[in-house]
Amino acid sequence: MLFVTPDKADRRRKVETALLVIGVAALGYNLRGAITSLPPLFPELTSRLHLSAATVSVLAAVPVICFGVVSGFAAWFSRRLGEERVLGIAVVTLMAGLLLRAAAPHILLFPGTTLAAAAIAVMNVLLSSLIKRRWPERAGLLVGVYITALSLGAIVGSLAAVPLWNATGGSVPLALGWLAAPAALAAAVWLPQFRYRTDHGASPVLRGLPVFRHALAWQVTLFMGTQSLLYYATLSWLPSILRDRGVSPEGAGDRDSNLARGRVHSGAPDIRRARVSGRLGMTKTERGALRASMARVSHGPGSSRRSTTISSARPVTEGCTPSASNFPRPIRTAISGNAPEPGDTTPTVPDAARRASSGARSAGLEPVLSTDCEPWV
Secondary structure, eight states: OOOOOHHHHHHHHHHHHHHHHHHHHHHHHTTTHHHHTSGGGHHHHHHHHTOOHHHHHHHHHHHHHHHHHHHHHHHHHHHHHOHHHHHHHHHHHHHHHHHHHHHOHHHHHHHHHHHHHHHHHHHHHHHHHHHHHHOGGGHHHHHHHHHHHHHHHHHHHHHHHHHHHHHTTSOHHHHHHTTHHHHHHHHHHHGGGGGOOOOOOOOHHHHTOOGGGOHHHHHHHHHHHHHHHHHHHHHHHHHHHHHHTTOOHHHHHHHHTHHHHHHHHHHHHHHHHHHHHHHTOOOHHHHHHHHHHHHHHHHSTTGGGOOOEEESSSOTTSSSOOOGGGSOHHHHHHHHOOOOOTTOOSOOOSSHHHHHHHHHHHTTOOOEEEOOSOOOO
16 A cells, blocks of 8 residues: 655645746736737838738727637536646647748738637636636635636747747748747646546536626626726737837837736736735634634625724724624634634634734734624524
8 A cells, every 4th residue: 555644745735826827927927928929010010921900900899709709618628628728728729820821921811819828718717717726725815826827828928029020020820920939838847637536517507607697797797898898908909009109119019018028017916915814824624614703704694784994004092992792702712812702613723813813913014803883693
């Protein structure tokens, strides 16, 4: 019989976690470069490939159309093959699409771009889902890594397109296919994840849920569609507008990359919050119990009209000063150190509150549980 020592098991978990983080970052890096690398070169591609303005407009719209059409099939693929395998197949498909449009630009420009955009659409949907399933307790950290890598890939695509075109003497195949190299590297990095497979088919209730009947679903769709319209329209045509007004091709690509630089800052807070959470010294069990307590704060008796938030920025003296009686029983137990009240089956948090408070202070924060100061029963 083969025995695995605790040290070996711990090392194995660390290696698996590191491979997951590196794999997610590698896939995320490839999600926008294939799109952002084209707009700075639209005038050159129009001239070399003899494209009309209408054709270039359709080329710019292909990724967004694929996102809307193909994204709906991502969950179907995932249920049958597993998220890890679908993501691996998608990044290989992305590489194949980039190579196809580079091999025969006059013939395969649109098919290759469509194939690459369809692969990106699948990865857009499944990467976030995989992160929350594989590492839920540190999902914020991994989402931050994912967003940062995605933004860096978009920035590099915009910045490198024109210099690479000039350095190669205007090579259309290289301009259209050079991003297949990082896609191939991402596929190699993702190989260890193929051995993971979790069946998570939707429940019958969710499968038949008539989402289109809910006003909120249409509101979210309208909001997301509008912001995508603004982003991709600006991304596609800003370089051409700037060049028409005298900006150099390199400068136009640099300014187009500013659209992605903001996302680097949006991913950094997730990483910082996850690092602070790790410094609070709470075990996984205690974090789970604390989350259960927070759920009771939000859904406890009479809580529908209350607002309760965790804030690390507000001073204790702002508003009312919370006391132990303001908190639900598990938090009162943790603060006072008393035994649970008879008949209370809610999970307790033995030292989590005190350890979280001292850990946050050592991190330069002052955690406060802000309530409306109504006592809980």
